[in-house]
Amino acid sequence: MAWIARLAVLLLALPGTAPADHARFEPLSFTAVSARDFWLLGTAPCRRGRCTAIRRTTDGGRTFAAVHAPALPTSGNTPELRFADRLDGFAFVPWRGLFYATHDGGASWRRVSLGRVLGFATGAGRVFVATSRSLESSPISRDGWVSRPLPFTTDGSPVGLTAQHSRLWVLGTRAGNRPSSLDELARSTDAGRTFATAAGPCVPGLGGELAPTRSAVVWAVCPTGMSAGAWRSTNGGTTFSPVRTPALVNSAQIAPASVTTAVLVRGVGGRLLRTTDAGETWHSPRTPGRATAVLWVGFTDARVGSALVQTGYDASAKTEVTALWRTIDGGATWSTIRIGWPQPR
DSSP states (O other), rough: OOHHHHHHHHHHHHHTTOOHHHHHHHEEEESSSSOOOEEEEEEETTTEEEEEEEEEEETTTTOOOOEEEOOOOSSOOOEEEEEESSSOEEETTTTTTTEEESSSTTOOOOOOOOOOOOOOEEEETTEEOSSEEEEEEETTSSSEEEEEEESSSSSSSSSSSEEEEEEEEEOOOOOTTTTTTSEEEEEEESTTTTTTEEEOSSOOSSSSSEEEEEESSEEEEEEOOOSSSEEEEHHHHHHHEEEEEEEEOOEEEESSSSSSOEEEOOTTTTTTEESTTTTTTBOOOOOOOOOOOOEEESSSSSSSSSEEEEEETTTTTTTTEEEEESSSTTTTTTTTEEOOBOOOO
């Protein structure tokens, strides 16, 4: 019977096969520093049921390796992973005081006490974290945190924080400003040292997401309570104009690939829509199958993008089945990336 055991070992080594526990790795968060270097944070089976796990690729998704993960909860708010470069990364749980940093590529993680994390961004060689009262920042390559007040006092509702190079945007609701029809948007061009504040595009108290491109164009999606709307700025966020879209729900997302091209998630089912004319028209891209929901979508550059999509439910594992979709043509076509069995590192 020894040949049976030997055959089993050989089968596990064949391409396209993997031990069952890796096949049940479910990604929850995606982060990339280039088209070839990206990480997935998710959960995998362990002795306690399911534990936090990280997979990394350096060849665009052809092979993956396991990376040590910090101890994050596997229920409640979805944890997020963000790497600024190959060595410096951050893992956290939004709306909770759980924040970890690594400066050795994930070999070790250190917990940092910053308070409840309401927003996160990196730019100009620094990492920024918004809490309900302060804007925390540190050099990306080390833990040297400095605290300063937010550019406006918030009422405790969601805060959107976005950075690109030395530009920084803080979107939220000013305390005592609920009767207003618009949120507050603070803009900085010097990595958060000074801000100019004006009305934002979103509804007070409900939050929103800003997505800047490499020029002065900033896309936005804002929940309204019953639905959502998309907006676009061509002057760095000073003013916004509505983008004509199909009906959106509160969980809608928008991911720009350039100043004119973006992918939209309506928040209804798992359908993607794409525009190449700044939102004048929208069309369905080619996808590898149907999805029940899109957890996240974003672009690394004008051509390469990724999406985490739910494709079903695994009753035996009692967990959603999540897949990684990838595009290399600006969102026109998407394919599935198989998260292969990680080799020890």
